[in-house]
Amino acid sequence: MTGEIVVAGASGSSGRPLLAELLRQGVAVSAITHSADGAERLSALGASSVRHADFGDESALRGAFEGARAVYVIPPVLHPLEDEFVINAVRAATGAGVERFVYHSVLHPYTPALRNHLRKARAEAAVRDSSLRWTILQPSMYAQVVLAMLNGGGPEVSVPFDLEAPVSVLDLAELAEVGAKVLTEDGHEYASYELAGPLTTMKQMVAAIAAQRGVALRPVLVPPTSAPLPPAALEKPMAAADMISTFAHYDAHGFRGNPAVFQYLLGRAPNGFAQVVDRELGNR
Numbered sequence: 001m002t003g004e005i006v007v008a009g010a011s012g013s014s015g016r017p018l019l020a021e022l023l024r025q026g027v028a029v030s031a032i033t034h035s036a037d038g039a040e041r042l043s044a045l046g047a048s049s050v051r052h053a054d055f056g057d058e059s060a061l062r063g064a065f066e067g068a069r070a071v072y073v074i075p076p077v078l079h080p081l082e083d084e085f086v087i088n089a090v091r092a093a094t095g096a097g098v099e100r101f102v103y104h105s106v107l108h109p110y111t112p113a114l115r116n117h118l119r120k121a122r123a124e125a126a127v128r129d130s131s132l133r134w135t136i137l138q139p140s141m142y143a144q145v146v147l148a149m150l151n152g153g154g155p156e157v158s159v160p161f162d163l164e165a166p167v168s169v170l171d172l173a174e175l176a177e178v179g180a181k182v183l184t185e186d187g188h189e190y191a192s193y194e195l196a197g198p199l200t201t202m203k204q205m206v207a208a209i210a211a212q213r214g215v216a217l218r219p220v221l222v223p224p225t226s227a228p229l230p231p232a233a234l235e236k237p238m239a240a241a242d243m244i245s246t247f248a249h250y251d252a253h254g255f256r257g258n259p260a261v262f263q264y265l266l267g268r269a270p271n272g273f274a275q276v277v278d279r280e281l282g283n284r
Contacts (some may be wrong), residue, residue, distance in 0.1 A: 009074035011038030017176035055085035061092035070100035078239035086123035098149030160227030161251035236240025
């Protein structure tokens with residue numbers, strides 16, 4: 001893998017677009033996954049090589065990182081050991097002599113009410129304390145994840161927090177552009193970038209889906225404890241609790257960020273939710 005970029009945790013919702021963007025740019029990139037299903041998805045995308053390694057195995061990560069010039073780390077979502085996994089990746093990258101290390105974190109990691117955010121805050125501290133040339137990306141909510149949550153079957157759409165709460169959402173395709181940029185360009189060392197898309201509300205996002213589909217959709221507020229959970233939390237009580245507490249926090253406070261840094265890195269204004277909906281649903 002000499003000279004390649006390695007994406008660890010590449011088979012998820014944010015890893016696949018990054019891999020595709022790097023390949024589109026002609027960058028030699030290898031992908032790391034822990035599952036056979038993930039390996040199939042990554043091979044289909046055209047990764048130079050696909051390796052199996054678990055974030056819990058520092059030795060396996062080090063072997064997968066050997067010869068890489070840069071590593072992009074996306075730990076498994078809502079995992080109770082995320083901070084330990086990132087520490088393993090930091091140690092593995094240091095031992096393998098990796099030049100660049102990019103950690104995929106979250107907007108506002110230090111949020112005491114949210115355990116999943118605090119794990120990322122602890123992971124960030126380990127990254128910053130390392131000897132690596134690091135960059136930390138802190139993305140806001142993903143437009144594609146919200147679209148999947150809201151674009152259900154019937155005319156009523158369950159919403160797990162305040163319909164009018166202000167939230168920042170970003171386009172995963174544009175996040176991938178920024179990820180590729182900080183991996184391949186100089187000048188991003190020792191930077192923590194807040195990446196927030198434009199502010200919107202769940203009510204506005206439901207309306208955008210309805211307009212694109214040409215149907216009437218009615219958002220219905222449901223308690224966070226009875227809201228539909230993402231796949232990562234369906235069969236894991238700790239992950240489910242983290243997701244429910246996240247919904248409750250958004251219900252009370254929203255999830256607000258400023259898009260200025262994202263715009264600076266993209267070189268243009270970032271997409272709003274309606275633009276993502278038109279592209280994603282219009283391609284059907």
